[in-house]
Amino acid sequence: MGTQISITLWHSNAETAEQLLASGMAEMHRLDELLSPWIETSELARVNRLAVGLPQKISDELIFLIDKSLYFSRLSDGAFDITFASVGWFYNYRERQQPNEEKRRALLPAINYQWLDLNKVERTLAFKHKNVRIDLGGIAKGYAVDRVAAILQSGGVKRATISAGGDSRILGDKLGSPWMIGIKNPRDGGDQSSRAVIMLPLENTAISTSGDYERFFIDEKNGKRIHHIINPKTGQSAEGVVSVTILGPEGSDTDPLSTTVFVLGVEPGIALVNRLPGFDAVIIDSTGKVHYSDGLVAP
Ligand code: ADP
Ligand code: MG
Numbered sequence: 001m002g003t004q005i006s007i008t009l010w011h012s013n014a015e016t017a018e019q020l021l022a023s024g025m026a027e028m029h030r031l032d033e034l035l036s037p038w039i040e041t042s043e044l045a046r047v048n049r050l051a052v053g054l055p056q057k058i059s060d061e062l063i064f065l066i067d068k069s070l071y072f073s074r075l076s077d078g079a080f081d082i083t084f085a086s087v088g089w090f091y092n093y094r095e096r097q098q099p100n101e102e103k104r105r106a107l108l109p110a111i112n113y114q115w116l117d118l119n120k121v122e123r124t125l126a127f128k129h130k131n132v133r134i135d136l137g138g139i140a141k142g143y144a145v146d147r148v149a150a151i152l153q154s155g156g157v158k159r160a161t162i163s164a165g166g167d168s169r170i171l172g173d174k175l176g177s178p179w180m181i182g183i184k185n186p187r188d189g190g191d192q193s194s195r196a197v198i199m200l201p202l203e204n205t206a207i208s209t210s211g212d213y214e215r216f217f218i219d220e221k222n223g224k225r226i227h228h229i230i231n232p233k234t235g236q237s238a239e240g241v242v243s244v245t246i247l248g249p250e251g252s253d254t255d256p257l258s259t260t261v262f263v264l265g266v267e268p269g270i271a272l273v274n275r276l277p278g279f280d281a282v283i284i285d286s287t288g289k290v291h292y293s294d295g296l297v298a299p
Pocket of ligand 2: 138139208209210254255256257258259
C-alpha cells in the first residue's frame with residue numbers, strides 16, 4: 001500500500017496480543033497483494049489487463065470494494081471515481097512525471113464509472129471502454145483497517161488503534177479517557193504549538209484524512225502542486241482544498257468519503273457530509289481556513 005502501518009492494542013494475555021498483532025499485519029499484506037496496482041499478480045492488476053469487453057470473475061472482496069466505490073460515485077456525481085486511474089496511471093509523483101496535454105485529453109473520456117459493468121449475480125466485472133483502468137487507492141486502506149479491527153475484535157480486543165497512512169480505526173477508549181487525535185495543518189511550518197490545528201477526543205470511530213501533501217511535486221513551469229487526488233472531470237489534481245478529515249463508523253466509508261469531499265471542495269463537500277447521518281468532516285481550504293460539518297462544534 002506504499003504506506004506506514006501501525007497497530008496498538010491492549011490485551012490481558014501478552015502472547016495472544018502478539019499473535020493478534022501478527023495476524024493484523026498478515027492481513028495488511030494479504031490485502032496489498034490482492035489490491036495493489038503495481039503487483040502484477042494482484043487481482044486488481046489482472047482485472048486491469050483483461051476486463052476490457054470481457055467479463056472477469058472477481059472475488060467477493062473486489063465486488064464489495066467496487067460496489068462501494070460505485071455508491072460513492074453516484075452519491076457525488078462522479079467526484080469519487082475509481083476509473084480516475086485511466087489518466088491517473090500516467091502520473092508518477094516520485095519521478096515528477098505527469099501525462100502531457102495530448103495524452104490527458106485522449107484518455108479523459110475513459111474516466112467514467114459508467115464504463116464499469118459490475119454483475120453481482122455472475123460475480124464479474126467488465127470494462128465498457130478500451131482505455132479504462134481502475135485503482136482502489138481511495139478505499140483500500142480504509143477497508144484494510146476495518147478488516148484488522150474485525151480480527152482484533154474477534155480475538156477479544158476492546159481497545160486498539162489501527163492505522164494505515166491517513167486511515168485509522170479506533171476501538172474503545174484509552175483506558176478510561178478518549179484517544180486524542182490531532183489534525184495538523186500541512187502548510188504550517190511554524191512552531192510546535194501551532195502545528196496541530198485541532199485536537200479531537202475520539203472513541204470507537206474511523207477517521208480518514210486526505211491531503212495534497214502526501215504524494216506530490218511542484219510543476220516548475222507553472223508552480224502548480226501536482227498531487228495524487230485527481231478530479232475526474234479534468235484528469236488533473238483537485239484544487240481548492242489542502243486536507244479533508246472524515247469521521248464515521250467504518251474506514252471503508254470514511255476513506256472514500258475523504259477523497260470524495262476533497263474533489264468536491266468546501267461547500268458541496270460539507271453539504272454532502274451534512275446529509276449523511278453518522279459522518280462528520282473537518283476541511284482545511286487552501287487559504288488555511290478550517291470548515292466543520294454540523295456535527296462538530298468549532299473550538
Ligand atoms: P491517501 O492515499 O493519502 O490516504 P486518499 O484517501 O485521499 O489519500 O486517497 C488518495 C488515493 O485515491 C490516490 O492515491 C488514488 O489512488 C485514489 N484517487 C485519487 N483520485 C481519486 C478519485 N477522484 N476517485 C477515487 N479515487 C481516487
Ligand atoms: Mg481517502
